[in-house]
Each structure stands twice: as C-alpha cells, then as structure tokens.
Amino acid sequence: MLGPAIDGGYTLIGLKRDHPELFVDIPWSTHDVLRLTLERAEKIGLAVEMLPLWYDIDDLETLRILQAEIAGIPPAFASSGISGGPATATAMMLAQWPKV
Template sequence: MGRTTALGIMCKAPRPGLTKTRLARVLGLERAAALSGCFLRDVAASIEALPAALGARGYGVYAPAGTEAELRALLPAGFGLLLQEGADFGLVLAGAVRALISPHGHAGAILINADSPTLPTALLARAVEALARPGDRVVLGPASDGGYVLIGLKADHPGLFRDIPWSTQAVLEATCAQAAAIGLAVERLSLWYDIDDAGTLDVLRGELAGEPLPFATDLVGGPARATRTFLAGAP
C-alpha cells in the first residue's frame, strides 16, 4: 500500500431517523435521509478528484454494522469500508485513525465530516500535503460552527480525542488545547462549513446558487452534483 494517505468519511447509512435528524424537521425523515446520501456521494467525489500523485485512498468509516451494501452503492468502487468502533465519538475517531494507520498500513489518516457536500478538493489536497511533511502534527480543517470538517494524523494520539465537548462550538479550540497538552503541533487549514440544520441548509442553497461564502476567501466549493440535483427537485 506504500506511503499512501487514507481519507475516511465519517458516515452512517442514510436511513430515515438515523441520519440528519435536525434537517428532518425541515425536509421530513425520508428526504433528510436521501439528502444525507447525496452529501456522502459528493464528499466521496471530492476525494476521488484528488490527483493520483498525492497517493490518497478513500474510505467510508461507517455505522451501523450490516449496512455495507447500502454504502457500497453510494461510494466509489475503489473506496474501502471501515466499521466504526465504540459509542463515544472520541473513541470512534481515535479507533479509526489507529486502524487506518495500522493494520491498514497508511502513512497518515484524514477523517472527514460527511456533511460538507461542497468540500473543495483543494482543501483535501492541502490536508494531504500538510500531513506528508516531515514531523508529527495534527492537521485541522476548521468548521464555521466551531468544530472541524477534517482532522489528520500520521501517528496514534488517542489523548487528542479525550475530554472534548462534542457537538458544541468549543470542539476545535478544545482539540487544539489537547494537542498542546500532549506536545503535538497543530496546523490549521482554511475554514469551511457543514450542513446540519435549516440555517446551514440555506447557506448551502445560496452557495449552489452562486452566492459567495463570506468565510471562504481562498477556496471555491466543489460541484456537489448529487446534492445540487436533489435540492433542485426539493419543494
């Protein structure tokens, strides 16, 4: 497998009531689940568009067990599947990094939010390049809600994911504080966003309609073809 970098999308099979529950208040359970599947397709397409020279391989880091066939139908044929381990999100992330680096044998692992359908391939390329440089570090792609859209590591650092207030606006800063506590350098990339409620869905609709993102000064969003097609037919 050489010195390739794994890019794993943290995802759930798009089933009604299991995914995008806050968006279901706006779209209904069925349409929210279908939109979640479109998000997954589009994030995977952004990974697949990376130049081959970067040496990247995509994965779906998924839950629950038994949904492999559903995810295979959504992800590119060359993607691997890795079942999430544990219930606590920090343990899930730490376990995914550990598994992708060893025994899967990748030089580094970048874990990506499944809820950013316009995630620029250029941002992913920057993450791969930053992780590949000599020296140990954590690479973070900050999100507009105070979390991150991606996190990259080249070594197992389970302490980085401990005592993080998940699903709050303090996730990014708490992660940086944990990195400082364990002596791990931090490299921050450009800001992006994810879609998890009516407000961020409106931001996405605006972006797809050509409106500039106020926080994206040096990046252009990806085409998000599946999401664009779905929302074009949404009521």
C-alpha cells in the same frame, strides 16, 4: 491538519497516526470543540496545520449556506479565492427537496 468550521468545530481532521487521547472528554456539538481540540493537541505535543475556515451542515442555517453556494453565491466568510467544488450529486439531491 484541522479544518475549522464556522460553528466552533471542525470540518476535517487528518492525522498521521492514531491519537485517541485527542478526543477524550471533548464536548461534541458545542462551540468549544475546535478550541479544546487545539488545546489537547498542544498538551500532547502534536503540531497542527490549519486549513481555511469553512462550514459543515448541522442545521437549517448551514443548509442554506450550502444551497446558496451551489447557486453560485460564495459564503461571506470564505477567504479570497476559496470556494467549494461543484457538488454535482449534492445539487441534484437538493433540487429534489422542498425549498427551505
């Protein structure tokens, strides 16, 4: 199970057992992570189910997506009917931060 991220990586990976070879020589923090992981999974015969596209918080741009989502504005890339949870603790923490 892979949850693709808007930046070319992924937000979640779920495996039934260890597959350490899946992660060898992956150039982490690049736009190629998801593509190379999928190629590696195919090479080792690992079936992959994909979740809807989402985001992870790596930079100011994605922090702003999170802030907007918490304010009730769904991400533009979100599939119809897909939204995040209420993130109550995250909203409380972000309320204490200076606005960015």
